[in-house]
Amino acid sequence: MRSFYAYHRYHTRHVAIIGSNNIPRVIADVSESSITEMGQLAALGHIYDPVTDKWSTTDQAAELLYMGASPLPFMVPAGTRQLLDYATWQSHDDQFYCVPMMSVHEYLCASQRHTVMNIVCCSTDELDNHELLVKLHDDATAVLGLTSHHPSYFRDMRSALDVLAARDILCPVILRKGLLATSLDIASLHAATDLGGLLVEGYGDGVMLNVRVNDHIHHDASVRLAFGILQAARTRITKAEYISCPSCGRTLFDLQETTSMIRAQTDHLKGVKIGIMGCIVNGPGEMADADYGYVGSGPDRITLYRGQEIVQRNIPSAGAVGALIDIIRTDGRWIEK
Ligand code: SF4
Numbered sequence: 001m002r003s004f005y006a007y008h009r010y011h012t013r014h015v016a017i018i019g020s021n022n023i024p025r026v027i028a029d030v031s032e033s034s035i036t037e038m039g040q041l042a043a044l045g046h047i048y049d050p051v052t053d054k055w056s057t058t059d060q061a062a063e064l065l066y067m068g069a070s071p072l073p074f075m076v077p078a079g080t081r082q083l084l085d086y087a088t089w090q091s092h093d094d095q096f097y098c099v100p101m102m103s104v105h106e107y108l109c110a111s112q113r114h115t116v117m118n119i120v121c122c123s124t125d126e127l128d129n130h131e132l133l134v135k136l137h138d139d140a141t142a143v144l145g146l147t148s149h150h151p152s153y154f155r156d157m158r159s160a161l162d163v164l165a166a167r168d169i170l171c172p173v174i175l176r177k178g179l180l181a182t183s184l185d186i187a188s189l190h191a192a193t194d195l196g197g198l199l200v201e202g203y204g205d206g207v208m209l210n211v212r213v214n215d216h217i218h219h220d221a222s223v224r225l226a227f228g229i230l231q232a233a234r235t236r237i238t239k240a241e242y243i244s245c246p247s248c249g250r251t252l253f254d255l256q257e258t259t260s261m262i263r264a265q266t267d268h269l270k271g272v273k274i275g276i277m278g279c280i281v282n283g284p285g286e287m288a289d290a291d292y293g294y295v296g297s298g299p300d301r302i303t304l305y306r307g308q309e310i311v312q313r314n315i316p317s318a319g320a321v322g323a324l325i326d327i328i329r330t331d332g333r334w335i336e337k
Contacts, residue, residue: 009202009235010165012172015143016099016117017063017081019172019205023236026060026226027083027174027208030219031068038074041065043220046077059238059270060227066101066208083119086110101145104132114141119174121145124160137169145208147176153194161203172205179211184221187211192229199233240269243287244276251278252296253317262294262321268337272328275305284308291333294324306331 014020028044035041038048038055045061048054055077065076066083071092076082082098089100090112099117102110107120108131118141126132136142144164150156161173175195181187191209198204207230209222230236242263247255259276266274275287276294280303283295293305297313302320304312304327311327328334 007200007202010161011170012205013140013170015141015172017079018117018143018174019170022205024199024204024230025064025174025206026062026223026230027064027066027206028062028219028223029066029208029210031066031070031085032217033219034070035067035072041077044223046080048077059268060224062223062226064099064206071098081117089114104129107142108132108135117141117143119143119145121147121176124148124150124156127160127163133167133169136164136171137167139171142171143174143205144171145174145176147178153177154197157194157198158201158203161198173203174206174208175199175204176208177210179209181211181213184211184213184218184225187213187218187221188225188228191225192232196229196233199230199235204235237271240267240271241273242276243273243290245278245283245286247278250281252299252301253278258294262324265321265325266328269328269333269335272333274324292324292328294320 012019014022018025041048045058047056057077063079064081064083069085069088071084071088072082083101084092084098086100086102086106089095089098092098099114099119101119101121104120104122104126120142122144124146136144146157146160148156175198177191177194179187179190181190195207207226209226211218211222211225227238231238242259244255244259255278262274262276273289273291274294275290277283277287278296280295280297284293284305287293291307295303295305297303300317301314302317303310303314304320304324306327312323315323325334
């Protein structure tokens, strides 16, 4: 019996790098971008150094790159896979490190498949196909790239995922969503509402977003947004976390500006939780599970916390961010950007 009061991730089978106990993967949709040089992958978290001829990855690097019908003209970084449209994959030289993305029809009729991973792109209204469900049930290589065209994406996706669970279909599921919005902020709100809800309920082994703002594709912002949603759902932590109060009449500094300033200097500290609170009356209680606290304690005065313990009391706000960084450094949790 499912509990609605505790987090429970749906069990799926392990397929290559996705599903089971793997962290949820991020898939970058760059099928409409022309990537011809290694340096262009930096926006997706893969940084190439031509001097050493080596790749490095950031904590927010997409592991799967959907290239559509335009494969990359160079080797992808280790641990990364290219996803290609089925017809393109069939004629590609490297059929191991490239993975086919298939429609339902292609999947059911495929004469040739990948030996390890095959991604089936499907919408919720295609899940009434009995043959597809039987095949997904039995296929240890199948990964479902599921999306919904229903006005209520969240509700429709949840119903579909419940159908899969009820039929004991264990293929990993990539939650796909395309967004057309007038701004990145609006796109973020819609994506977070729809995908975040599913993730906190334990669904989803991967996220693939395609954000278009005024008809312009933002593949790098889509990847950042996917990581942000995973972090907010606490299913994949890749950066620092901030808890700030909503602010009220007691707030003793410009909360938004200060939060931005602290974030700009510390957001690379993966797993560190920082509370930024407007006043010392309620702030320490509201940031109860933060690792560090930056709390207004008087006009132009800040008190810094390590957990619930005061480390520096009533210091001038001018040097308070630097002092906070020094405390993090003393604890051995600081890394350079
Ligand atoms: S922490 Fe203080 S300033 Fe912030 S909302 Fe609560 S009472 Fe207001």
